[in-house]
Amino acid sequence: MIEKLFRSKSLETLKAQAEEPEHQLRRNLGTFDLTMFGIGAIIGAGIFSSIGTAAAGHLADGRLPAGPALVVSILLVAVGCGFTALAYAELASMIPVSGSAYTYAYATLGELMAWIIGWDLLLEYAVSNVAVAISWGDYARSFLANVLGVHVPGWLAMDPRTALQLLPASPPMGLGAKLHLLAQARAGLADGGAVFANWQVLRDAPLVAGFPVTVNLLAVVVTVGVTYLVYLGIRESARANAVMVVLKVLILAAVVAIGARFINPGNWHPFAPHGFGGIQAGAAIIFFAFIGFDAVSTTAEECRDPGHSLPRGILLSLGICTLIYAAVALVVTGMLKYTDLAGKADPLAYIFSQNHMNGVAGVISLGAVIATTAALLVYQVGQPRIFMAMSRDGLLGPWFGRVSPRHRTPSNATLLTGLLVAIPAALLSIDEVVELCNIGTLFAFSVVCAAVMILRKRRPEAVRRFRMPWIWVFAPAGILACLWIAKGLPAVTWIRFFAWLGLGLVIYFAYGLRNSALHTRTEEA
Template structure:
């Protein structure tokens, strides 16, 4: 019904010149996860979430984290069972069939490309705020896209292209630099909590849920805890990139479990502490939609130097999120091309670095264009829609493979798999329908375009179909 399935035995077998080099150990994988998760979500979307849920943005972070925790457990089981690049796309191909795998892969392209663009726009906001606080003012037309009356968000374009160059230089080198950037981010968030928490004022938490719990349309915008959860969900899902790196892990059975589960635990604790400190220190109306909410809190508390340093840390370290997300998208494209669903020449890897250079170049240019022209909140919402579809597929794939391949060794076994898988699916469906209706419309259009590409090209050139026919 959903096309041929890729056999579990063939998932890790690849032709010469189309296999990725094994260069990553568990510290690299934890840093990939934390690098992707701790980023624009906490540095910039805290303000967007506060605007949609008020002080209950704290609860929105907790709900989004709980849904992601269920998905992360499913990811950990599947990634250690199927140590191949492609994450949710590869899992779906083995469990649910080629057509579903294509939809998931196409949705992951949406996730990663728009996630990169979102972070690039968020990074631009911190850079501009930091430069302006130093008394330097840049031409407004080069700091915002056409939606804001400008020409292009030039800093966002520049950072996307710079990160692309780093990835082309090599995976291990990029991952090592990412560890350094992650440490800078964590230190900066620790400084923020240290300064903001003593200024906690319980009055700032009233009313706690000014727009209610559910996602409702108010003034043309979705409001409520679940509406905020549907967008701050963006802040948690970087662990998908850890699963995408499975083929490049030196010891995938051990390292992937540590990377996926470890990064989620670390980041959930960090997010809750930062959200409580931010909302407790400043009324949510002042935080709402600020492009640099954490720096704003510190400046408002009479700590301009700390605010300046937080903004500087974001400028230095947020590119690590772009690095991880761009890495993830290039690997999804790479695996789809290797399977014949996209032009196979895109799956060539560099003999020097063992990384897919051409696909990384195309990915980086596409991300730079989106980052230069579109606003942060709209990009994040659409990226979330693609991710939620992928997470639903992962929950389903884990449960299906428990039935169809019970004999396969599972180096990490998800506890209560049918309960966790069902909760991941239901939670993601609820969050999906908490997104604005326009976002859902764009998501449907994106996947309709994808299905046209699949039936016009991918279905005819699929290697799995060709092997089955032979």
């Protein structure tokens, strides 16, 4: 039994499976495309929304503010991600197979760990895309209202939990008590505005059996549209992503160039108001803005020359985004006191509106819409290819691995990913998914750093078109960096993470263990 759990796949087997005609994808991508995919994935909801929370913190939840030292948080996270990016680059050049960290774990740590990583990657790709879709809905609604004068009703732009939130001064109450109070307020027997934080939304929302119907419709619309584009083909997705990346980089460059004229150096004092503790807390939050460079590796089977292009795409995208993030952080904390950023969902637009530049604020809102669309696109590309790799190995059913004969994309997995993102995005709040996504990604990054060291020992003769420098220093440093960032996450996130892994293990032992392709081959032999 123990041997089954830790059986691994050879590099030769992994490559051979990718070349099977029924599994082949269309090879269209080069270094430029992969770099654009990486930037498209990294620059998304994170820099446009979480930069304010990372700088200002949230003391009620135990999150210390980084203050102007957020730029240090960004650089430390970039260094930690850089170690992991080097590990991804070496593994991607060795194993040019869709599946990312899941495939690397299968080749080194065995089937059980591969399943855990594959299940864990759902947190990074599908679950993080829920957060991206929600953020897209918020920015799109703001842009439609403030720039185009189109107002989306609040009950069509908010999840049920957020809609039913109470004001801070209100006493805590359960769902039943909230619905009873809502019924009284709707009947004019109570003051809903004195209790509910989003009373206007609840007042206008239709009721079903006394429950207010609220849904983030915009998040659903963009998810459906992006999923359809990904279904059509990787070439179409790459072209659309490249256009969006150019636009959002230009907008962020404009933010830095214009905002630099309004910097007040006094806002940078104190630089680190809560010392290293605040810097670590800021790193734990801003890490969400760095997730994505690893998504490049999921397109390995669609690269013309993966050994050459994958490492360059991964490292270039991370380096470019780090420079942009550091510049934006310095401008943001220089234009406005970091404490004024608390609770701001659109901090970049807010800062410019505070400086009476509403036109610039509107352009920034457009940039956020473009940025989150591109990030949504890349993650929707990544998750189906992981499903496909797990299906090939028998850990998921063959339905997940079906490739469209016409479009040469993993069709069923793409449509399923669309559902897995659209439904939660319609009904959940962004706070419930961001930190869970962070811890899942940190776990996967740690495994990749371990995998690259294991293969150096097990397969030193294997062809590596890119080699991680100083591997016995950088790879352990990558693991320690992930642990340091994860330490800044609240305890409830860890509890949810282990509950998620527990659910995944139940599915593995119920289905994956018995249907594994390695298990089938062993029985046939």
